[in-house]
Amino acid sequence: MKVLRASEYQKKNLHGQRRGNHVIEFTKDANGDWITGKNVLNNPRFEDLHSKLVRLTEIEYAPPIIEEDL
Amino acid sequence: MSLIRARYRAVNTIMNLPRGGGVVFDPDYQAVLDYATTQGYTLPSPSQQTAQNQLVLDLKASGAWAKMDSFAVFATDGDDDFALVDWIRLAALTASNSPTFVTNQGYYSDGSTSYIDSNVAIDALGSNYQLGDASFGAWVYSVSGLVSSNAGLCGTGSSRGQFYSFRTQQLININNVTGTGANGTLQSAGFMTLEENGVNAISRNNGVAVTTLVGGGSLLPTGNYCILRSSSQRWAANNVVSCGFAGAADVPILIQSPFATYMAAI
Numbered sequence: 001m002k003v004l005r006a007s008e009y010q011k012k013n014l015h016g017q018r019r020g021n022h023v024i025e026f027t028k029d030a031n032g033d034w035i036t037g038k039n040v041l042n043n044p045r046f047e048d049l050h051s052k053l054v055r056l057t058e059i060e061y062a063p064p065i066i067e068e069d070l
Numbered sequence: 071m072s073l074i075r076a077r078y079r080a081v082n083t084i085m086n087l088p089r090g091g092g093v094v095f096d097p098d099y100q101a102v103l104d105y106a107t108t109q110g111y112t113l114p115s116p117s118q119q120t121a122q123n124q125l126v127l128d129l130k131a132s133g134a135w136a137k138m139d140s141f142a143v144f145a146t147d148g149d150d151d152f153a154l155v156d157w158i159r160l161a162a163l164t165a166s167n168s169p170t171f172v173t174n175q176g177y178y179s180d181g182s183t184s185y186i187d188s189n190v191a192i193d194a195l196g197s198n199y200q201l202g203d204a205s206f207g208a209w210v211y212s213v214s215g216l217v218s219s220n221a222g223l224c225g226t227g228s229s230r231g232q233f234y235s236f237r238t239q240q241l242i243n244i245n246n247v248t249g250t251g252a253n254g255t256l257q258s259a260g261f262m263t264l265e266e267n268g269v270n271a272i273s274r275n276n277g278v279a280v281t282t283l284v285g286g287g288s289l290l291p292t293g294n295y296c297i298l299r300s301s302s303q304r305w306a307a308n309n310v311v312s313c314g315f316a317g318a319a320d321v322p323i324l325i326q327s328p329f330a331t332y333m334a335a336i
Contacts, residue, residue, distance in 0.1 A: 001307065003182050018164075021154050025166045027183055027302070037180040039168035046168075061182045064302040066220055066234070066241065 003035040004056035010034075014052060019045035030062040095119070098135070098157075099126040105160045112149035121335045122146075126157070128328035137324065138317035139196030140188055140295060144176030145211070145312035145336060153177065156188070159195065163188055169298055172310055174336050175211050177298065181221070181307025185299035186314070192226055192295040198318040201245055201287040205321045206231070207263025207274075208297055209329060211310035216255075222300020223262055224314055228293030232300045233273070235262040240273055240281045246289040247271035251281025260330065263322035277326040 006014065006026055011034040017024045022045045026034040040046055041053055095103070099122060106113055114122060122143065129135040135158075142163055144153045150171035154163040167184040169177045179185055192206065193199050199206075208224045210216075216236050225231040230248075234241035240251040244266040254262075257275040264273050268286040272279050297314035298305040305311065313329060315321060 001180075001182055003180075021151055021162045022165045022168060023187075025183075027167075029182075035183060037167045037183040039170065039180055039184060043168040063182070063220070066232075066301070066303060 001061040002058050003029070003037055003061045004040070004053070005059045006034045006036070006056050008034070010052070010056060014049065017046070017049060022046070024049075028064065030064050033059070035059070035061070093120060093123070095123040096126045096130070099123045101160060102155060102157050106148070106152050106155055109151065109162065111151040111155070113152060114146050114148040118147050118336055121332060124335075125328055125332040128331060129325065132324045132328055134321050134324035134328065137198050137321050138315050139198045140316045141313070142297070143313050144171075145174055145333060147173050147336070154186070175310045176312035178308055178310045179298040179304045179306070181304055183304065185304055186297040187227070188295040190294055191292070192231055192316055193290045195295060195316055199316050201290060202266065202268030203319045204245055204287065205263060205265035205319050206233070206295065206314075206316040207261055207322055208314040209261050209312040209333070210259055211312050212259050213257060216306055216309055219306055220303050221306040222303035223305050223311070224297045225300035226291040226293040227296050227299065228301060229291065230289055231291030231293070231295070233264045234300060234303065235273060236306070242271055242273055242281060242283060244271050245287025245291065247283055247285045247287055249283045251283065254280060261322065261326055265319045265322050267319040274322050277323055
């Protein structure tokens with residue numbers, strides 16, 4: 001599964017961008033990279049951010065491990 | 071009754087405008103339609119409005135409605151914003167990282183980042199979810215293609231509200247009652263729910279107990295209440311969820327028949 005990786009600068013600029021009930025919210029994968037899903041590229045609500053979103057790096061998804069409290 | 075709901079009910083009473091071809095809807099369902107109209111969302115078809123109104127009536131008759139703090143119906147022919155309306159709180163949930171909406175089925179995650187967020191801590195959604203009397207859950211549209219995994223169906227964005235329901239050993243944490251349980255991969259489509267009643271934590275599939283852990287709650291969860299997500303884990307990709315709820319411990323039993331009837335009707 002492919003996801004989109006953001007640099008710290010890209011994450012700072014895009015994280016929390018909200019359009020109506022839709023938001024972009026980066027999360028950390030198992031490698032500590034900031035990622036979001038590829039669906040944000042096709043969401044018309046984020047069309048104004050498309051030029052920034054296409055600059056994110058496509059990487060293979062590395063699932064995070066389940067937290068310690070389980 | 072919340073101030074928002076009271077306001078919509080008052081407006082509805084003053085205007086006294088029937089909807090859906092002359093049918094006068096239950097005031098609480100009418101408030102959902104009025105909220106969505108105010109927000110500019112596309113409402114369900116008239117026939118589905120009738121089905122949804124019946125759902126509210128059935129939930130009231132079963133006792134589930136008064137015991138829920140949050141209830142969102144993702145399976146609708148309204149638009150993807152209407153699908154995000156919390157019918158109890160009259161507020162919109164947030165679609166984080168663009169989960170995919172399927173008309174009349176619901177939302178699904180990409181399996182990596184997307185989910186639905188209530189934006190509120192589970193015990194702050196209302197007054198029903200408490201230590202010793204709590205539940206949350208979701209209706210899974212189909213289990214076809216689901217595999218045993220660490221996929222998180224619903225729960226909280228942080229600790230003590232976690233539900234990994236479709237694993238060879240379920241992982242459960244509700245109000246700090248935590249542990250592994252029975253084989254969850256044999257479950258059927260429909261409700262997968264988790265409750266804590268002061269004595270046990272019980273996961274259910276369509277009302278039938280799957281895993282029972284001994285112990286009452288000791289700590290409330292942290293983080294917002296989420297669907298298609300449990301802590302850091304997202305629900306399995308491409309597997310649609312048709313509704314989500316949070317409330318008192320007996321909601322998983324009370325909600326079963328009304329929502330199954332609704333899903334069969336649409």
